[in-house]
Each structure stands twice: as C-alpha cells, then as structure tokens.
Amino acid sequence: MRNEFALERYRYIQQQIHxxxxxxxxxxxxxxxxxxxxxxxxxxxxxxxxxxxxAPDVARGGVIGLLILATVVAAFTSTLIVVGALAWLDYRNEECDITDEIVAPGFRKRPNPGNLFRWYETYVLLFITASVITMWVLAGIFLLPAMR
Incomplete structure (x- = not known):
C-alpha cells in the first residue's frame, strides 16, 4: 500500500513538474x-x-500609460516565472525525498540553485527586463521628446 501511494505521488509530482x-x-x-x-x-x-x-500632453500621457501597462505586464509575468521556478524546486525536492525513501538514498540528485545560469527561466527574465528597459529608453529618446 505504501509503495502504491508513493508511486501515485511520484506520478503527480512528475505531472506538476511538467x-x-x-x-x-x-x-x-x-x-x-x-x-x-x-x-x-x-x-x-x-x-x-x-x-x-x-493634444500633445494627452498623447504623451497615453504613451507613458501604455508603457506603464507594459511594465506591469512584465512584472506580473516575471513574478509568475519566479514562483514557477520556486514551485519546480519544491517539487523536485519532494521527488528526491520519495526516491530516497523508496529506491535508495541519493538515487536522484537534488536540484542545485547554484545552476541558475543553466535554467532557461533566467534568460526569459533577462529578456523581459531588457525589453522593458529598451522600451522606456527608446520612448524617452525618440517618442516623448517629439511629442511637444
């Protein structure tokens, strides 16, 4: 009974990781x-x-408002990605707990947060950050000064 429960829990964890x-x-x-x-x-x-x-002031406000909305979307997306990465770490540790107990200690290597630069989520977050900074810089250099 215990092994069947562990197997079902393991399958559930694998589905969640996926x-x-x-x-x-x-x-x-x-x-x-x-x-x-x-x-x-x-x-x-x-x-x-x-x-x-x-009016130019209204148009400037509209552009700034749209950029603020894009920044909020970026922040929300980044938050979801970070929470997902933390959930992944938690599920992987639980997976290791199950395999340590049912199969053998050390059967599955625990995740190492030090491998941050090997996770694609890191580069997704860098892309989001770079794109938001680029939007604001380009708007500040080209769009907003031209709307006077």
Missing amino acids: AVNENAHRFLAIYQTLATALVSAALALFVGYRKWEV
Missing part, C-alpha cells in the same frame, strides 16, 4: 503578445495623435 515547465513558455508567450500590443498602441498614438487632434 506543468510548471510548460507554464513558463505560456507566460512568455502572453508577455510577448501583450507587450507587442501595448507598444504598438503607443506607436500608433505617437504616429496619429496630430491627425486625431489629440
């Missing part, structure tokens, strides 16, 4: 979609505000 891995890709896709839409809206506002007879 789901956590898939979620990181979903979160990145959501970020890319929303960031692209928000930045496109900001660029459309920049290009069309004169034609639409929108």
Whole structure:
C-alpha cells in the first residue's frame, strides 16, 4: 500500500513538474503578445495623435500609460516565472525525498540553485527586463521628446 501511494505521488509530482515547465513558455508567450500590443498602441498614438487632434500632453500621457501597462505586464509575468521556478524546486525536492525513501538514498540528485545560469527561466527574465528597459529608453529618446 505504501509503495502504491508513493508511486501515485511520484506520478503527480512528475505531472506538476511538467506543468510548471510548460507554464513558463505560456507566460512568455502572453508577455510577448501583450507587450507587442501595448507598444504598438503607443506607436500608433505617437504616429496619429496630430491627425486625431489629440493634444500633445494627452498623447504623451497615453504613451507613458501604455508603457506603464507594459511594465506591469512584465512584472506580473516575471513574478509568475519566479514562483514557477520556486514551485519546480519544491517539487523536485519532494521527488528526491520519495526516491530516497523508496529506491535508495541519493538515487536522484537534488536540484542545485547554484545552476541558475543553466535554467532557461533566467534568460526569459533577462529578456523581459531588457525589453522593458529598451522600451522606456527608446520612448524617452525618440517618442516623448517629439511629442511637444
């Protein structure tokens, strides 16, 4: 009975690890979609505000608001990725606990958070951070000064 329970728990943990891995890709896709839409809206506002007879200050506020929304989406996505990585660590440790007890101690090597630079989540977070910084810098250099 104990081994059957351990096997079922092990299967559940494996499913959760798989789901956590898939979620990181979903979160990145959501970020890319929303960031692209928000930045496109900001660029459309920049290009069309004169034609639409929108005051420059209002247009600037709109561009800044859209960039703030893109930053919030980035922060939310980053939070979900970090929480997913922490959940993955927890599931992997639980997996190791089960294999240590049922199979043999040390059967499955525990995850090492020191391997941070080998995790794709690290590079996803770096991409998100770099893209948000790039959006703000480019808007500050090109868009906002031109909207006077």
